[in-house]
Amino acid sequence: MIEIKNIYKTFGENEVLKDISAQFKPGKNNLIIGGSGSGKTTLLKCIVGLHQPTKGQVLFNNEDFTAMNFTERVPIRKEIGMLFQNSALFDSMTVEENIMFPLNLFTDQSHAEKQERANFCLERVNLKDTNKLYPAELSGGMKKRVGIARAISMQPKYLFVDEPNSGLDPKTSILIDELIAELTEEYEITTVIVTHDMNSVMGIGDHIIFLHDGRKWWEGSNKEIAHTDNKELNEFVFASKFMRAAKNKL
Numbered sequence: 001m002i003e004i005k006n007i008y009k010t011f012g013e014n015e016v017l018k019d020i021s022a023q024f025k026p027g028k029n030n031l032i033i034g035g036s037g038s039g040k041t042t043l044l045k046c047i048v049g050l051h052q053p054t055k056g057q058v059l060f061n062n063e064d065f066t067a068m069n070f071t072e073r074v075p076i077r078k079e080i081g082m083l084f085q086n087s088a089l090f091d092s093m094t095v096e097e098n099i100m101f102p103l104n105l106f107t108d109q110s111h112a113e114k115q116e117r118a119n120f121c122l123e124r125v126n127l128k129d130t131n132k133l134y135p136a137e138l139s140g141g142m143k144k145r146v147g148i149a150r151a152i153s154m155q156p157k158y159l160f161v162d163e164p165n166s167g168l169d170p171k172t173s174i175l176i177d178e179l180i181a182e183l184t185e186e187y188e189i190t191t192v193i194v195t196h197d198m199n200s201v202m203g204i205g206d207h208i209i210f211l212h213d214g215r216k217w218w219e220g221s222n223k224e225i226a227h228t229d230n231k232e233l234n235e236f237v238f239a240s241k242f243m244r245a246a247k248n249k250l
């Protein structure tokens, strides 16, 4: 489990995150949603240690990550998988080399063992036999799946995903969401996803925190969101005519 306690983050005069506390449980898709500039990515970066919170704590299985130095953080870092917005694959490496990258960095496995793991992960994301292709030869959806294969190569306990659906068509977006949700459940991963895709919110939002003005404004599940009377959340989720019409049928 990940627990964040009273997180604040300030850049100069700009107080971006204000007193945010939450718990993210294993086997669940934990979504961070909110308008542009509400602080979603900043919060994600504070949790994974890319930003140091100005105040507050981040605990991974009760261990205070914020209080640790670089070396002390390494064992937890090894348990973290990340999928970035643009998939962040290395263009000069093949699909297989991309997936083996964390294994080269963090394990002393033999080449054959790493290759076996890469094959397993590729099969798991339905990309068998793409080992020798380069990222430039892949579609956006395939790149995301390679990014997911790389993120699960180290069998992570924690998975962080920033905007998994950016640049994807609606059908591919749903497939990517479903894949992340399946892996989360299958391997009991604590998954934290930053998104503003309403299909993701409704489809896989087991646990959602809604940020507004740098604060945790609302927290609940996708089932609860349809019936909320929180004004700002309603305006955010049901901004379009289509979503308002859909809400009446929920």
Ligand SMILES: Nc1ncnc2c1ncn2[C@@H]1O[C@H](COP(=O)(O)OP(=O)(O)OP(=O)(O)O)[C@@H](O)[C@H]1O
Pocket: 011, 014, 016, 034, 035, 036, 037, 038, 039, 040, 041, 042, 043, 196
């Ligand atoms: N490294 C930084 N230095 C200074 N200000 C920053 C930095 N990173 C983020 N900010 C500020 O923090 C605020 C929140 O940004 P953040 O990227 O977390 O929002 P977001 O909710 O993820 O937005 P979006 O949905 O548009 O990606 C913005 O005002 C932004 O300018």
